[in-house]
Amino acid sequence: MRQVRSQKSEDRSQNSARTFAWIFLALLFLAALFWDRIAGASYAHQFRDFPGAHISWRFPLGTDALGRDRLARLLAATRISLLLAPAAAVFSTALAALIGGVAGYRGGLFDRIAARAIDLMLSLPWIFLLIAVRALLPLNVSPAASLMVTFALLGVLGWAAPARVICAGVRDMRNSDFLLQARACGCHGFRLLLRQLAPNVKPVLLAQFWTSIPLFILSEANLGLLGLGVSDPLPSWGNLLRELETDLAFNPGIVACLALMLAVMGCFRLITSEETGVRRQKSE
Amino acid sequence: MRVFRSLASLLLSLAVTVLIGGFLAAALVRLSPGFGVDQHSLDPTRDVAALRALQAARPEQENFLAYSARHTAAMFRGDLGLSRNWNRPVAGLLRERWPVTAQLMGIGLLGGWALALVFALPGAIYPTRIWNALGAGIGGLLLCVPSAALALLIFVWAGPVRAVMALAVFPRVFQYLRNLLSHAAAQPHVMAARARGIGPWRILLWHILPVAAPQMLALAGVSVSMAFGAAVAVEVVCDFPGIGQLAWKAALARDLPLLVTLTMLVALATQMANALADALSNRAEEVRT
Numbered sequence: 205m206r207q208v209r210s211q212k213s214e215d216r217s218q219n220s221a222r223t224f225a226w227i228f229l230a231l232l233f234l235a236a237l238f239w240d241r242i243a244g245a246s247y248a249h250q251f252r253d254f255p256g257a258h259i260s261w262r263f264p265l266g267t268d269a270l271g272r273d274r275l276a277r278l279l280a281a282t283r284i285s286l287l288l289a290p291a292a293a294v295f296s297t298a299l300a301a302l303i304g305g306v307a308g309y310r311g312g313l314f315d316r317i318a319a320r321a322i323d324l325m326l327s328l329p330w331i332f333l334l335i336a337v338r339a340l341l342p343l344n345v346s347p348a349a350s351l352m353v354t355f356a357l358l359g360v361l362g363w364a365a366p367a368r369v370i371c372a373g374v375r376d377m378r379n380s381d382f383l384l385q386a387r388a389c390g391c392h393g394f395r396l397l398l399r400q401l402a403p404n405v406k407p408v409l410l411a412q413f414w415t416s417i418p419l420f421i422l423s424e425a426n427l428g429l430l431g432l433g434v435s436d437p438l439p440s441w442g443n444l445l446r447e448l449e450t451d452l453a454f455n456p457g458i459v460a461c462l463a464l465m466l467a468v469m470g471c472f473r474l475i476t477s478e479e480t481g482v483r484r485q486k487s488e
Numbered sequence: 489m490r491v492f493r494s495l496a497s498l499l500l501s502l503a504v505t506v507l508i509g510g511f512l513a514a515a516l517v518r519l520s521p522g523f524g525v526d527q528h529s530l531d532p533t534r535d536v537a538a539l540r541a542l543q544a545a546r547p548e549q550e551n552f553l554a555y556s557a558r559h560t561a562a563m564f565r566g567d568l569g570l571s572r573n574w575n576r577p578v579a580g581l582l583r584e585r586w587p588v589t590a591q592l593m594g595i596g597l598l599g600g601w602a603l604a605l606v607f608a609l610p611g612a613i614y615p616t617r618i619w620n621a622l623g624a625g626i627g628g629l630l631l632c633v634p635s636a637a638l639a640l641l642i643f644v645w646a647g648p649v650r651a652v653m654a655l656a657v658f659p660r661v662f663q664y665l666r667n668l669l670s671h672a673a674a675q676p677h678v679m680a681a682r683a684r685g686i687g688p689w690r691i692l693l694w695h696i697l698p699v700a701a702p703q704m705l706a707l708a709g710v711s712v713s714m715a716f717g718a719a720v721a722v723e724v725v726c727d728f729p730g731i732g733q734l735a736w737k738a739a740l741a742r743d744l745p746l747l748v749t750l751t752m753l754v755a756l757a758t759q760m761a762n763a764l765a766d767a768l769s770n771r772a773e774e775v776r777t
Contacts, residue, residue, distance in 0.1 A: 324505050324512075327755040327762075329717035331635075332735060336513065336747060339739030422634050429636035430724050430736065448640045462637065469632035 218477075225471035232468065233286050239279030247272065247280040248437040259457050266457035268447060274457050277439040278464065284434070285421050285441055285468075288355040293416035295359035297409055300366035307367075308374030309401065318371060325364035331426060333361060338432045347438035354433050354440075358420045366412035373408045377401060411476070418472040425465065441465050498763055506756045511556055513751035559748065569745035573738065578749050581734060588730035589719050592653050596715040599654025601708075604662035612669035612696055613688040623666065627659035636721040649726045656718035657711060664707050672699040698776050702769040709765025713758045 235242060245251075255271040257263050265274035307318030325333070334357065341353050377383060386400045421441065427433035428442010436443065444461040559569060568578035607623030610616075630638070635656040643649050672678070678695045686695075697704075720732030727733070731750065738746040 320501075320505065320508075323501075323759070324509055324755070327505060327509065327713075327759045328751065329713045329720065329754065329758065331717040331720050332732070332754060335720065335736055336739045336751065339736075340742065418632075422632075425634040426636045426721055429634060429640065430721070442634075445634070445637050445640070448637065448644060462633070462641075466629065466632045470628065473628055473632070 218474075222474050225474040228467065229286075229471050229475075232282060232464075236279050236283035236286060239276060239283060242275075242279060245273045245276050247277045247439050249273070249276075264457075265460050269450070272437075274444075274460070277444060278461050281439040281441050281444055281461070282464065282468070284351065284439070285424065288351070289358075289417050289420040289424065290413075292355045292359035292362065292420050293413050295356075296362035296416055296420075297366055297413045299360070299363040300370055300412060301405070301409055303363060304367035304370030305374050305397070305401070305405065308371040309378060309397065311375070311378065315371070315375070318367065322364045322368050322371075325361070326368070330423065334358075334423060334427060335430065335432060337361060338427060345435070347435050350433070350435040351438055351440070354424060354427060355420070358423055362416055362420065366409075366416065369412060370405060370408055373405055374401065377404060414472070414476045418469050418476070421465070421469065421472075502756065502759050502763065505759060506752050507560065509755040510560065510748050510752035513748050559745065563749070563752070568749045571738070571743055571746040573741040573743040573746065578746050581746070582731065582749075582753070585730050585734055588728050589716075589723070589732060592650060592719045592722060592728065592730060593712070593715040595650050596653030596657045596718055597711060599651065600657025600661050600711065600715070603654060603658040604665045607662055608665040608669050609692065611666060612673045613692050620666075623662060627662045630655055630659040631663075634721075635718045636725050639722045639725040643726050649722065652722050653715065653718050656722075657715050660714050661707065661711050665704065668700045668703050668707070669696060672696045675699060698772075701776070702773040705765050705769040705772060706762075707765075709762040709769075712761035716754065716758070 239247075249272065251257070251263075251267055251271040251273065253271070254263065254267050256269050257267040257271075259266050263273055263275065265278060267273055268277070303318055303321075307315045328336075338354070338357055341357070342349075345353065382404075383396070383400055386396055391400060424433055424440060425442040425445055428440050429445055431446075433442040434440035441461060444458075445465075447458045448462075562569065566579075568582070570576070571578050571581060574581060607619070607627070611620045611623060635652065638655060639649060639652045641647075642652055673696050675695075678691060678699075681691050681695050716732070719730060720735065722728065723730040723732040724736045731754075734746070735750045735754075737743075738750060
């Protein structure tokens, strides 16, 4: 009895934490959408009389070495991450669904080729793969192009791990009773995939989508820190964190970027645990 | 006979994966913008004959397939080629740098696994909410920080930079390890052992760990790749002269021989670690059953 009660209270606290995570992300997204009104300056505007300014009423997070308002840059970077990381996750999940779904459903040669391709992608550590491929793409491009290249790269390269999970899920369902019955009723081809298989794979796809978002945000930050991410003056969490190299001892406003990133990642982790929990419940 | 067949199939699969990886890396470098442009060829004082001689001196300018085939054949003879960026044999560069990366990876693997075990094992024997929450909290916090930022923070604060490796590996290992151990601890035979009054450490050693051992070994194989990924970021940020930093510089300089060799070696090392872990895991499963 006591165990059941403690489980219930744990579930309740987890649910309220998830609700809080959703609300926090929604508010942050709204703030990032209207960043120019909140911050009062463009992320690229240089206040040349105030380079490296400390925290003040005028500049709540101070300014960087070029006199740019750090709050404006942080909000713009948040908007970029919160818009483009999910977009890249949608793309990579769709690619994984296509490859993993076809391989798992058709089996045989398709399955073997897909498994080999997935092995190849996963045999290279993620950050090594990103660095190698990003560095081979043009580096001296406009900031907007560098932004698109960075997130497109994440979307294109991030399919392998989700594809393996999706492929295994579809392979398990291939000979399940409901599919046999659907086939016996004359449902074949794409209709079978869309009407019968897709709704059953949806929880797996959603879990992979939510897992990919924090991974892509972290990867962008790592690439930015290594100088291969979004290029100046466009802000991203990666290139904002590069300020840690120089300024940490003098201006704790920089730490706000790291703190915000931690908060956002924490929220995504809570939401991800909810999605994987739903998937586990459905599989049980 | 069956063992030899499976070993041969494993080796063949390894070789094919590594060769395809190397070929794709070479193709990407070859197609990348700015590849093959020698700074001397931009010198307006050189005549046509000198420019042709310069172009002929770069073997990767020839037919790409022929170059790849020749490079692969040379690799099998032990000749890893000459780095264009460093103007030195690739084998020499790797020989100089691998101890740094091996040391970092060793620290990462040992430290990360030790931390993960410290937090996960007591949770499996005495499932207390505080200890579980502490492990999950620290692990979750570390998972939210990019490893390069973590390295930079510790570097700026003059902390032990190598410890970043352990902090980068720990949360990823802990996450899986905790699930594995709690799943094993919830098995009916463990509950029966508890009901018979067997001590917690005896239950851990004889009833929980043997059940979780195959998956733990597989996880050990995967953690090699995690450690290498963390080593790349740490070496670049903290300027450690290791393989990760070499890969980063090779990628930035479009150094074809070096990048292809590194891609093949990294793919080979991670695949071999996974294959070894799988073999040990299968063996552990056989022993258990």
